[in-house]
Amino acid sequence: MSRILIRNGRLIDPASGLDELGDIAVADGRIVGLGGNVADFTPDTQIDATGQWVIPGLIDLAARKADIASEARAAAAGGITTLVMPPDTDPVMDTPSVIDWVQHRADAAKGARVVPLGALTHGNQGTTLSSMAALAAAGCPAMSDGGTPISDSLVLRRALEYAQTFALPSLLTPLDQSLAGGFLHEGPTATRLGLAGVPVAAETAGLGRQIAVAKAAAARVHFGRLSSAEGVRLLSAARNDNRALSADVAIHHLFLTDQDAMDYDARFHINPPLRDIVDRQALRQALADGVIEVICSDHQPHDTDAKAGPFASTAAGASGIDTLLGLVLRLVEDEVVSLSAALASVTIAPARLLGLESGQLAQGAPADLVVVDPHSPWFCNAQTLNSRGANSPFIGWEFSARVCHTLVDGRLVHHTPE
Amino acid sequence: MSVQLNDDGELRHFLTTEGLEPQLLTRILDTAESFSGVIGKSVKTVPLLRGRTVINLFFESSTRTRTTFELAAKRLSADVLNVSVDTTTTKGESLLDMLHNLQAMQADMFVIRHAQSGAAEYFARHVNPGVAVLNAGDGWHAHPTQAMLDAFTIRQHKGAFEPLRIAIVGDIRHSRVARSQIHAFNGLGAGEIRVVAPNTLLPADIDSLGVQVFNDLSAGLRDVDVVIALRLQRERMQGALLPGEAEFFRHYGLTEARLQTAHPEAIVMHPGPINRGVEIDSALADGPRSVILDQVTNGIAVRMAVMTMVLGVAPDNTRATS
Numbered sequence: 035m036s037r038i039l040i041r042n043g044r045l046i047d048p049a050s051g052l053d054e055l056g057d058i059a060v061a062d063g064r065i066v067g068l069g070g071n072v073a074d075f076t077p078d079t080q081i082d083a084t085g086q087w088v089i090p091g092l093i094d095l096a097a098r099k100a101d102i103a104s105e106a107r108a109a110a111a112g113g114i115t116t117l118v119m120p121p122d123t124d125p126v127m128d129t130p131s132v133i134d135w136v137q138h139r140a141d142a143a144k145g146a147r148v149v150p151l152g153a154l155t156h157g158n159q160g161t162t163l164s165s166m167a168a169l170a171a172a173g174c175p176a177m178s179d180g181g182t183p184i185s186d187s188l189v190l191r192r193a194l195e196y197a198q199t200f201a202l203p204s205l206l207t208p209l210d211q212s213l214a215g216g217f218l219h220e221g222p223t224a225t226r227l228g229l230a231g232v233p234v235a236a237e238t239a240g241l242g243r244q245i246a247v248a249k250a251a252a253a254r255v256h257f258g259r260l261s262s263a264e265g266v267r268l269l270s271a272a273r274n275d276n277r278a279l280s281a282d283v284a285i286h287h288l289f290l291t292d293q294d295a296m297d298y299d300a301r302f303h304i305n306p307p308l309r310d311i312v313d314r315q316a317l318r319q320a321l322a323d324g325v326i327e328v329i330c331s332d333h334q335p336h337d338t339d340a341k342a343g344p345f346a347s348t349a350a351g352a353s354g355i356d357t358l359l360g361l362v363l364r365l366v367e368d369e370v371v372s373l374s375a376a377l378a379s380v381t382i383a384p385a386r387l388l389g390l391e392s393g394q395l396a397q398g399a400p401a402d403l404v405v406v407d408p409h410s411p412w413f414c415n416a417q418t419l420n421s422r423g424a425n426s427p428f429i430g431w432e433f434s435a436r437v438c439h440t441l442v443d444g445r446l447v448h449h450t451p452e
Numbered sequence: 453m454s455v456q457l458n459d460d461g462e463l464r465h466f467l468t469t470e471g472l473e474p475q476l477l478t479r480i481l482d483t484a485e486s487f488s489g490v491i492g493k494s495v496k497t498v499p500l501l502r503g504r505t506v507i508n509l510f511f512e513s514s515t516r517t518r519t520t521f522e523l524a525a526k527r528l529s530a531d532v533l534n535v536s537v538d539t540t541t542t543k544g545e546s547l548l549d550m551l552h553n554l555q556a557m558q559a560d561m562f563v564i565r566h567a568q569s570g571a572a573e574y575f576a577r578h579v580n581p582g583v584a585v586l587n588a589g590d591g592w593h594a595h596p597t598q599a600m601l602d603a604f605t606i607r608q609h610k611g612a613f614e615p616l617r618i619a620i621v622g623d624i625r626h627s628r629v630a631r632s633q634i635h636a637f638n639g640l641g642a643g644e645i646r647v648v649a650p651n652t653l654l655p656a657d658i659d660s661l662g663v664q665v666f667n668d669l670s671a672g673l674r675d676v677d678v679v680i681a682l683r684l685q686r687e688r689m690q691g692a693l694l695p696g697e698a699e700f701f702r703h704y705g706l707t708e709a710r711l712q713t714a715h716p717e718a719i720v721m722h723p724g725p726i727n728r729g730v731e732i733d734s735a736l737a738d739g740p741r742s743v744i745l746d747q748v749t750n751g752i753a754v755r756m757a758v759m760t761m762v763l764g765v766a767p768d769n770t771r772a773t774s
Contacts, residue, residue, distance in 0.1 A: 096725065183605065220656045221656055221657055222657040222660040222661075224655075225655040225657055225658055225660065225661065225662075226470070226591030226593065226661065227569055227570065227593055228570075228590070228591050228593030228628060228631060229569050229570075229591075229593075230570035230591070231655070231656055232593075233656070258562070280534075297455075297568075297573070298570035298573055298574065334515070339546065342546065342547075342548060342576050343546070343547055343548075343567065343568075343671065344547075344568035344570045344571040344590070345568070345570045345590075346568050346569065346570075347568055348747055352616065
C-alpha cells in the first residue's frame, strides 16, 4: 500500500478539537502521524494542502442508491468516505449473503466505503426477527426498519431487545403510516395545490409510540429523519430521561420548506415532506442545541422519468451526496453551528452511533480523509452533479468549498484536477 | 405560477384562477358576455378559430364539461378531436410521449382533464410555444372555467361582486371547483366567501385562501346572496370521512327550509352532476332559486371566451384588431 503525506493543511478534527496547521502521514490504510509528529516519514506521494483544509471523510448515515458503483464514486467526489445503506434494498438486507454481495459490489467500486444496515425483521415485514447476530458478524454495525416502521408494538419491542442483546443500535423511522398518505406537508401550500397532505402527527404519532417502546426495551435507539418542530420537542423531552435516544435530520430539511414545491416542482417531493419555516428553524435549533446530533443526505437518486409527471405521480426523494458537504458548511456561514460542530454531525457523531473507527483525525485511525479548498466556489447544475440522480433540489445553488482529494482506507479514490 | 401568462400579462394558457388580476377576470366575463349573444342567435358560429385544431384530452370521464368545451370550440369553427385516455390501459406510455404524439397532429390547443393535481401545469410547461393548454380539471387543484362560468352566472343574476356573500357548501377538501371559485371570487372582489362543511371535508388551513369557515349550515347561510352546493362523490360517503349520506343530508343538505336564514333572493348553484337528496333537495334544485341550468348554458360562452383569449383572437383583443 502506498504511503501518502498530506502537507501543510489546516487539520480540523471535531472529535479531538484539533484545529491547526500541519501534516498527516498515511501508511497501510491508517493515519500514522499527524501535526508535529511526522518527522521521519518517507512518502511515495505528497499532497500539498497549503491553504486547504484536511478533515475526516464524511459518514453519510442514510444513502440509498440505484447503482452502488456509480454512487460510491460520486460520494467520494463529494467528500463522503462512508455511505451507510438502509436495508430496504432489493433483495432486503436481512441475510448475511445479501450483505456479502453488497460489500463485494462496493469494494469493486473503489469509491466510498459502503456500510450496510441489517433489517430488524425478515424482509422488512415487521413480523419476525432477522438473524441479527449473523448480520452483525457479516458487517452490519446496526439494525434498521428500512423506512417502514414496525407497526406491531410487541414485535418492535422484541426486535429492539434482541438487537440490544448484541449491543446493536436500532435505527427507526418515526412515522405512523396510516397518517402519511400524502405528498406534501399538510398546510396552506398543499391545500392550495390540491395535494393530499402529510400532517406533523404522522411523525409524532409514530415517534411517541417508538419512544415508549424503546424505553420498555431498554435499547439504544436512533430516529432517522426528523422533520418537524413537534418531533424535536417530543425527542428533546424523551432524551431528558433516556440518554439512549438520538436522532438525525436530512440536510434538505435544514434549508428548504414546503413552499419550494409551490410550482409542483417534483424535486421537492420528498419523504418525510419538507415542512414549514417554523419546523425548519426548530430543526436548525435542535442541531445547535445537540438534540439532533447527526446530519445525513438521505440520498435517493432517481432517473429522469421517475421525477417526470404531475407531482403526486413522481417518486419521492432527493439526490444529496453531491451537496452534503457544501450545505453542512453553509450552516456555518449561516451561523447555525460552529465549523467543528457542523463537521462533527457528519463525521464523529455518526461514527460513534455505529461504533466505527473512522470519522476522526487520530493516530491509528483509518485514513478516510478529505482535502477541501474552502475558497473554490462551484455551481450546482446538471453538469457538476456526479450522482446518477439528477434530482437535486439544490440545482442553481452556489457552494463555496470544493473537494480536492478524497482518501478511503489510505487510497486516493478521488482527485479534482486543478 | 406565471406559466399561464405571457410577458404582457395576457393569458396564454388557462390553468388556474389563482393570482389573476381583477381586470383579467372581468375581461373573461365581458368576452363571454359578447359570445352569449351568439348562443341565442340562429347562426351559432363565428369563424375566430377556423383552421385551428382543439384536442380534448380527458384522462377522467366527463360528459358535461367535455361536451361544453366541444360545443364552444365548434361554435368558434375549430376542428375538434376528442381523446379519452383510460389510464389503466396506457401505463406504458408516459404523459410526455402522448403529448408529443398529439402535438405532431398540429394541435393548437389542448383541453385537459386529469386526476392528478398539477397535471395541466405540467402539460403547459412541456407543450411547444404557441400551443395553449386549458385546464378542464386537475385533481383537487383547479377547474378554472367552471369557476368563471359560476362567476358569470352570479354576475348575470346579482351584478357587482363587492356586496355579495357567497357560501360554498359540502366537500371542500376534494374539490377543485371550490378552490377555483374561491380564487376567482376573491379576485373579483366578493364581499365575503364562506365554506360550510364538517371538519373531515375541509382541507388544512383553508382559511389561508381567504374564506370564513363554518361547520354549522344555518350559521353559514345567514344573509348569503349565493349558495353553491358541491357534488359529494358517493365513494366518499362511506368510511372515515362521513358516516353516511343520510346524516350528511340531515346536516349539510340544502333544502328550501335551510335557506330560511339566507337572503330572501339568494340563488342556488351546483356544478353538477347533482346527487339529489344528498347535497341538495330536488325541490330546491328545480325551484325558482336554482340557476343550475343557466350555469350549464353559460359554460359554453365562458369557454369560447377563454379559447379565443389564449390564442389572442378574442373580439376585444387589441392584438387581433391591430
